Amino acid sequence: MSNTKWTIDNAHSEVAFKVKHMMISTVTGYFNDFSANIESDGDDFKNAKIEFSAAIDSINTKNSDRDAHLKSDDFFNAEAYPEMKFTSSSFDGETLVGMLTIRDVTREVELDVDFNGIAVDPYGQTKAGFEISGKINRKDFNLTWSAVTEAGSVVVSDSVKIIVDAQFTKQEA
8 A cells, every 4th residue: 555645734733731730720732833744554544654843932821921931941942942843653543652852852752542533524635633642741851940839839730731633634646
């Protein structure tokens, strides 16, 4: 079977993260500028090669002061490290394993994948949908800023949930 290429449909996809704030609420953020490609040998996407990148400068938590703090050297350092990248090493249909690079750190991560199937849209384009989720420890990637409240609560938890809803468009040969 020939190799099929798929490109993310940004208008129908979102890349989000969730982190506990003061251990009592959750803040959600998004990357507005991202790209991803898949190369697969079959429609089940097993062993597909998946590449993803997001522009750190496009971070959006609906609070400009917080966004500026996240882009600073306390967290992502968007100036020195403008991109977050992921390259897959394996995909068995449910678990996606690959190397995630944030700042100057590259580590292997495992993400859970729900493949929602393939459909043809009203314009004749073939689409594939995925829900991808996982957790990372931000401190593993040198996102080390830390503060505690007067009561001793951590302001930002170390555990970060990653949630990606992705729709890909099949590229015609």
